[in-house]
Amino acid sequence: MSIANNIKNIKTEINSINVKLIAVSKTKPNSDLLEAYQAGQRIFGENQVQELVEKYNTLPKDIEWHLIGHLQTNKVKYIAPFISLIHSVDSIKLLKEINKEGAKSNRKINCLLQIYIADEETKYGLGFDEAIELLSSAEYKEMQNINIVGLMGIATNTEKQSQLKEEFYELKTFFKGIKESFFKNNDEFKEISMGMSSDYKLAIEQGSTIVRIGSHIFGNRDYKTE
Numbered sequence: 001m002s003i004a005n006n007i008k009n010i011k012t013e014i015n016s017i018n019v020k021l022i023a024v025s026k027t028k029p030n031s032d033l034l035e036a037y038q039a040g041q042r043i044f045g046e047n048q049v050q051e052l053v054e055k056y057n058t059l060p061k062d063i064e065w066h067l068i069g070h071l072q073t074n075k076v077k078y079i080a081p082f083i084s085l086i087h088s089v090d091s092i093k094l095l096k097e098i099n100k101e102g103a104k105s106n107r108k109i110n111c112l113l114q115i116y117i118a119d120e121e122t123k124y125g126l127g128f129d130e131a132i133e134l135l136s137s138a139e140y141k142e143m144q145n146i147n148i149v150g151l152m153g154i155a156t157n158t159e160k161q162s163q164l165k166e167e168f169y170e171l172k173t174f175f176k177g178i179k180e181s182f183f184k185n186n187d188e189f190k191e192i193s194m195g196m197s198s199d200y201k202l203a204i205e206q207g208s209t210i211v212r213i214g215s216h217i218f219g220n221r222d223y224k225t226e
């Protein structure tokens with residue numbers, strides 16, 4: 001299967017239900033991204049700042065770039081001028097920095113709070129309590145140059161469908177509570193970024209609005225980057 005065909009097949013699968021497809025292109029060469037681009041794909045996700053900036057500089061300017069991996073505060077400045085969505089906000093410190101750099105670029109930067117849902121110790125993310133604490137803080141309420149548009153989660157790397165389902169369900173349920181408590185009259189808070197190549201169908205069943213798909217489009221990566 002070609003990259004173009006993979007994109008078309010996934011799009012057909014998810015378009016009717018209004019789920020957004022992020023083509024996760026980390027480690028892949030520009031030629032692969034262009035093939036996806038020519039098949040109509042315009043949203044790409046990367047997990048490393050340097051690689052993302054290099055691709056942004058060399059590929060067509062109508063691409064929307066999403067950062068999906070852990071972001072260090074000292075690197076925010078490189079992506080603040082152009083990034084479309086940061087999926088991986090996992091601390092108030094990071095959010096403050098994004099707000100500061102957003103102000104410098106005269107932008108309001110769209111962000112998702114990354115919520116910890118996996119049964120693994122290595123994954124980044126905010127616990128439910130930490131997310132609530134962040135959203136309740138005076139510091140957050142003063143930020144003018146960020147826009148929290150939803151939540152993101154990475155499920156456990158397992159094939160157990162019942163566990164994956166449970167984790168996605170938890171994120172969806174938490175999303176509903178957060179929407180009700182903090183974003184009731186804010187139509188922009190509507191995204192749940194969950195689901196990757198191996199589990200996106202299950203994630204969509206549980207209410208995902210954004211799926212992040214890499215290997216299912218571009219083939220396996222040569223090395224593990226998470």
Ligand SMILES: *Cc1c(COP(=O)(O)O)cnc(C)c1O
Nearest residue numbers: 024047068196197212213214215
């Ligand atoms: C790499 C990555 C993906 C895509 O993974 P695939 O299994 O290749 O689809 C999705 N989300 C995040 C955060 C990633 O780092």
